[in-house]
Amino acid sequence: MENLTPMMRQYLDLKELYKDCILFFRLGDFYEMFFEDAITASKELEITLTGRDCGLKERAPMCGVPYHSADSYIAKLIDRGYKVAICEQIEDPSAAKGIVKRDVVRIITPGTVIDPHLLQEKENNYIMAIYCSKEGIGVSFGDISTGEMRTTEFFGPKAPCSLLDEIAKISPREIIFNSLTYLDHPLESEIVAVVNTNLYLFDAWAFEKDYAQKKIKDHFHLLALDGLGLADKELSVAATGALLEYLQQTQKNSLKHIHQVRYYTIEQFMILDKFTRRNLELTETIRDKSKKGSLLWVMDKTNTAMGARMLRRWIEEPLQDVASIQSRLDAVEELKVNLLAREDLKELLGQVYDLERLVARISYGNANGRDLISLKLSLEVLPEIRKILSNLSTSRLKNILDHIDPLEEVRNLIDEAIVDDPPLTIKEGGIIKDSYHPEIASLREAITNGKSWIASLESKERQLTGIKSLKISYNKVFGYFIEVTKSNLSAVPQHYMRKQTLANAERYITPELKEVESRILGAEEKIVELEYQVFIQIREEIGKHTKKIQDTATALAALDVLVSFAEISDKFGYTKPVITEKEEIHIINGRHPVVERTMPLGMFVANDTLLDCNENRFAIITGPNMAGKSTYMRQVALIVLMAQIGCFVPADKAAIGIVDRIFTRVGASDDLSQGQSTFMVEMSELANILNNATRKSLIILDEIGRGTSTYDGLSIAWAVVEHISNYENIGARTLFATHYHELTELEGILDGVKNYCISVKEHGDDIIFLRKIIRGGADQSYGIQVAKLAGISETVIHRAKQILEDLEAHDINRSKPTLWKKKHPEKNSQEQQLDLFTYQYEGVINALKKVDIMNMTPMEAMNCLYKLINMMKN
Numbered sequence: 001m002e003n004l005t006p007m008m009r010q011y012l013d014l015k016e017l018y019k020d021c022i023l024f025f026r027l028g029d030f031y032e033m034f035f036e037d038a039i040t041a042s043k044e045l046e047i048t049l050t051g052r053d054c055g056l057k058e059r060a061p062m063c064g065v066p067y068h069s070a071d072s073y074i075a076k077l078i079d080r081g082y083k084v085a086i087c088e089q090i091e092d093p094s095a096a097k098g099i100v101k102r103d104v105v106r107i108i109t110p111g112t113v114i115d116p117h118l119l120q121e122k123e124n125n126y127i128m129a130i131y132c133s134k135e136g137i138g139v140s141f142g143d144i145s146t147g148e149m150r151t152t153e154f155f156g157p158k159a160p161c162s163l164l165d166e167i168a169k170i171s172p173r174e175i176i177f178n179s180l181t182y183l184d185h186p187l188e189s190e191i192v193a194v195v196n197t198n199l200y201l202f203d204a205w206a207f208e209k210d211y212a213q214k215k216i217k218d219h220f221h222l223l224a225l226d227g228l229g230l231a232d233k234e235l236s237v238a239a240t241g242a243l244l245e246y247l248q249q250t251q252k253n254s255l256k257h258i259h260q261v262r263y264y265t266i267e268q269f270m271i272l273d274k275f276t277r278r279n280l281e282l283t284e285t286i287r288d289k290s291k292k293g294s295l296l297w298v299m300d301k302t303n304t305a306m307g308a309r310m311l312r313r314w315i316e317e318p319l320q321d322v323a324s325i326q327s328r329l330d331a332v333e334e335l336k337v338n339l340l341a342r343e344d345l346k347e348l349l350g351q352v353y354d355l356e357r358l359v360a361r362i363s364y365g366n367a368n369g370r371d372l373i374s375l376k377l378s379l380e381v382l383p384e385i386r387k388i389l390s391n392l393s394t395s396r397l398k399n400i401l402d403h404i405d406p407l408e409e410v411r412n413l414i415d416e417a418i419v420d421d422p423p424l425t426i427k428e429g430g431i432i433k434d435s436y437h438p439e440i441a442s443l444r445e446a447i448t449n450g451k452s453w454i455a456s457l458e459s460k461e462r463q464l465t466g467i468k469s470l471k472i473s474y475n476k477v478f479g480y481f482i483e484v485t486k487s488n489l490s491a492v493p494q495h496y497m498r499k500q501t502l503a504n505a506e507r508y509i510t511p512e513l514k515e516v517e518s519r520i521l522g523a524e525e526k527i528v529e530l531e532y533q534v535f536i537q538i539r540e541e542i543g544k545h546t547k548k549i550q551d552t553a554t555a556l557a558a559l560d561v562l563v564s565f566a567e568i569s570d571k572f573g574y575t576k577p578v579i580t581e582k583e584e585i586h587i588i589n590g591r592h593p594v595v596e597r598t599m600p601l602g603m604f605v606a607n608d609t610l611l612d613c614n615e616n617r618f619a620i621i622t623g624p625n626m627a628g629k630s631t632y633m634r635q636v637a638l639i640v641l642m643a644q645i646g647c648f649v650p651a652d653k654a655a656i657g658i659v660d661r662i663f664t665r666v667g668a669s670d671d672l673s674q675g676q677s678t679f680m681v682e683m684s685e686l687a688n689i690l691n692n693a694t695r696k697s698l699i700i701l702d703e704i705g706r707g708t709s710t711y712d713g714l715s716i717a718w719a720v721v722e723h724i725s726n727y728e729n730i731g732a733r734t735l736f737a738t739h740y741h742e743l744t745e746l747e748g749i750l751d752g753v754k755n756y757c758i759s760v761k762e763h764g765d766d767i768i769f770l771r772k773i774i775r776g777g778a779d780q781s782y783g784i785q786v787a788k789l790a791g792i793s794e795t796v797i798h799r800a801k802q803i804l805e806d807l808e809a810h811d812i813n814r815s816k817p818t819l820w821k822k823k824h825p826e827k828n829s830q831e832q833q834l835d836l837f838t839y840q841y842e843g844v845i846n847a848l849k850k851v852d853i854m855n856m857t858p859m860e861a862m863n864c865l866y867k868l869i870n871m872m873k874n
Ligand SMILES: Nc1ncnc2c1ncn2[C@@H]1O[C@H](COP(=O)(O)OP(=O)(O)OP(=O)(O)O)[C@@H](O)[C@H]1O
Pocket: 595, 603, 604, 605, 606, 623, 624, 625, 626, 627, 628, 629, 630, 631, 632, 771
């Protein structure tokens, strides 16, 4: 190791400090990687692995990526969960001659990305810190590309469940933690099942109370934590302190744009567990995880990236506070009615860049001249937006107006200082306007004069020498030179000094050309340095307005979402819901917001819903396969959710009593990778509902119990209806779709249970789906007819019908007497016997009703009688 070259020693010393990172080691115009890093990077990035002499016997494995296209390589690596440490040359006057000092200037991890080209424009990039202790779990999360930071904490046995719900909601790209065990409950595999993210164990000391408190106070320049509402929130403090420590360790940079951490409680928002988020397809579809086909897809008519991100957050976090929902709804109503204002706002918002991320980069110190121009262009539309808002009257819009700062001083500063079309880099000059800085102006003049002197020298020398093709050019190696083609060499004057010979030309310099050149180059060097300094000053000056710009950005994002709501409400015929504290959901002609968008206009059949916490709290919905049961139930959940987001809803009329949680148990979702069978998944989702639902919840159950044998399934479904519908247990508003027709017996037995079915019409041997929900239970499943529609062969269908007939004949006695007795305890024994007969032979009686004896041949009548006797025997 003693023989190591100094550079390689420097590399290994740094690598020792950043063991868990891939070190991007800057060498000239490349970032190089060595040893293990090189092997990993060459594999992941598919780049050639070479070797470099490092002073040892063996050459060091090496690979590299060009500096100017490093971003795309970094993006690939962090996408795959690697951390990348960026090592640059550091200017150090004290360093010995010939020694280039290098240091790590920043670590990029999946959750700490700030560069726009490494980010999804319409999504936040969150990093989360989890603090597990026996007192509870603290969570803090932030997005350094916008400066947002929030924290909360969970206690008691439900803490892990709440943590998983929050993780599902936030989808952090990276999680740091002190431990992932809560009261002996290991959480890691559950977290991995919820979100595909990078989990890193972080230094335990960073979570310690005193350290974390000091970190927060230092970062936010506070003497006490009361101002942040964190004085008695020890779990939140631990998580937030550690998160700040991690961000500072990795970013090694100002995090001034994180100027606030907001404490929230999960009860502020409607709680949606991971199953419900997925089942309702809020932001992506179950099938291919695409936005198209999700609720977000229908609702997103935003014009700014920050609006799009806020919309996603609003969808993930429907409100519970009636007043806040109402104020959003009122604003949407005003924007819906006032088409002119809405159209103008849309156009103006379309000119606003991503202010949240722009200001984060400005404050962070990596914004360029173009970013400042984008900021200026965005600020230019603010007066017009403010003017329109000042003519609108609802309180939410007034509040938005109050938070939009015109930021004239920032706009004027950029306007005065920065040229309209600055270059991408800030180290090559050409950014600052002449009029802004006298010294820059005079240097530029010197350069221009020098260049025009050189241009005039060219024509003067052509005249003097008579060489028409003589030209003066410039390159980085020789500076300015005079070039003469070989055929004209005889005319070259004596005082020309030869500098270079080319195949068919010679290059010369003269003392006076060199003098002017040094004046031009000196001025160019100076101006580049000066422009850089001036630019940094301007950027820092704008950075002082970070908070105001962030507040403005938040207000514009909210405005954008409200305008988007108004637009879809107008375009798709949504209406304003009435939001109440009453426990009811009353919808007239409701539609599924997504399914209706996938069919021609007017084809979707609207349906009513009445759920309350009294007579109509539990709807058992039967109907054939494909009738529309799942669509109907999801539509109710989505209408409630949209209402609590503050958006109009796809219905003619809707009164929505606040829902604290929506639970869904929909369809089969195998989780075999987690070692759980379909039935096991179904039961754990059901357990989650039974353990956590309250009377204020909305529960959607689709075919509970179908993953096991018919009797087991029916018994579970039956018990679930009894349990949920009972006030003493839950009493929540529930929609339950089932193919167990036996459950329809529960209407009349259990309070609040009502039967509904989705109607179909028989047409010969086929059925026509009417899609209309009506009171009462369905009398048939029509499974075989649906199978026929799906293309199952006639032979199989025919045989299935035969089997069904047999089964139905056998099935008459199943469990009915017990159920029947329970239903009619008041009847005397004679009546009971008669009713029981009717009940037991219901199939025979129904069959008899259909017999058209008058139109039968004697043989047919005999056959029919024979069948009836058989039925009774069975
Ligand atoms: N109200 C409606 N108006 C028009 N089409 C509808 C309506 N409801 C459902 N559909 C159409 O019917 C299809 C089947 O609906 P859905 O999946 O809800 O049926 P289902 O009763 O739940 O079936 P299964 O019992 O087999 O799960 C939907 O994909 C949709 O295209």
